[in-house]
Amino acid sequence: MNHLAYLDAGSGSLIVQAVVGGIAGVAVAAKLYWRRLVSRFRRQPTDQS
């Protein structure tokens, strides 16, 4: 059981913390979104086939 997670931290609230966590944090948020974008394009051909 994940005892740190008794509270719903909020998905968006977790990501915002990267953005307000300095330049390195902004880079982490950018990387997260970039990876989401890339994975979407990667998945698409298999979805269509």
Add this chain to the structure above:
Amino acid sequence: MVIPDLGRAVWPPARSGTGPRVEPGSFRDPANQVFHAGGDVLRALDETAAAHWRALAGSTFFPQLVAAGKVCGTEELPPGAARELLAVDRLDGTEQRPAWAAVLRHERIPFVSHPYEWSYAMLRDAALLHLEILRVALPAGFTTKDGSAYNLQWRGSQPVFIDVGSFAPLREGEPWAGYRQFCQTLLYPLLLGAHLGLDFQPWLRARIDGIEADQMSGLLRGLRRLSPGVLTHVHLHRSVQRRNAARSTADVRAQLRDAGYTRQMALATVRGMEKLVRRLDHRPPASHWVDYQRTCGYSGADRAGKERFVTAALTGARRSRLVLDLGANDGHYSRLAARHADYVVAVEQDPAVVDRLYLALRDADERRVLPLVLDLADPSPGGGWRGVERASFVARTGADTVLALALVHHLAIGRNVPLPEVVACLAGYAAPGGRLVVEFVHPDDPMAVRLLANKPDGIFPDYRRDAFEALLQGCGSVEDRLELPSGTRTLYQVTLGG
């Protein structure tokens, strides 16, 4: 670890037939549960929470926070005592869940208060303490599971972090789980005051989980978007929340870890938040209550007589553990009472007056006077789950002495409360056998005349000194009385239920 400030140990609890009582506000985190037993505040921990506690107790930062008074004093009870509690059911009454593995005993907080009873500067100082605790915990490999304003209480003017069960080892690569709760219950209420000039208390009282980013973004539009903290913690926060509403926090945690999130970034967030909160300020417009002591028409002789009477009432019988000063205004009599009592709660309805009083008490490092924002004609109701998760003001009283100086006329004339109701209410705030020190302002007093001028003639035929005295005699024995030199005010000391 034993903290000198823990007070009387009453373990094992006296067998009164009731046994340990579950704290109704302690159920959200199933890993631990707070109980009241024999005058002690206990916290039962499951196996994981017990392991976290032992790691915390063995850390360097935690004992330092306790020694500085920033976290409430805590000690682990011997295993025998813990076994006694294992017999107690969980809140849901079942015994299917794992048994408690350890029991902690906490320092008693003299009077539990809720964030919607604090003034602006109190909420800001509470927020800063929460952030400071997180800032020193993170480098030591700990975090707090939540970020609620309810994690904090007061020893007079000193904020104290009470939720020891909230500390847990930090998982590398994860942001603070309590950030959203911190925003909702601490940051947003502070932004309401700083950027909109609104008192936050009614908002927090109405919503136990605080104010949502959605609500805040609707209030902070136009140029207010550029005010400190608004663009990121409100608008960006809301927009990212919306876009990620369908994603689970587990997925997002994993994505952030993979993208390289570190505790240094969490620290940078906390430092940035501290900087922001320190900048936030709200000076509510001065009401007539701010200068009330100067303008209320007391002569020097009246004041001296009143001080002597109040002092005699507090020193004449056994020492008061708790004094309630109702309608405390600038806290003059609260501070006087604190010389002769263990703890004084100064209740005043005007947030600006309480803010001033808090800042004065904080400057004097006064640990025995707690100022609270509360309208006695509309005191805090019970809140949260079943209306008992946050106890009502009435349920938290039970004072040894109730001071009601220059108050009765404001309730009876200003708020139309029938005089018998006023007396019954004031007496009800005291414990059985307690004392009531009350001032009656005669109908011909200039203040009473001013209040009566706003109401139709003859609307309060019972507002008379003889009627008031008969009511006092009905609820106890009048031990002492003093007519002030001005001749329009009388003070009474009543032993209740006598």
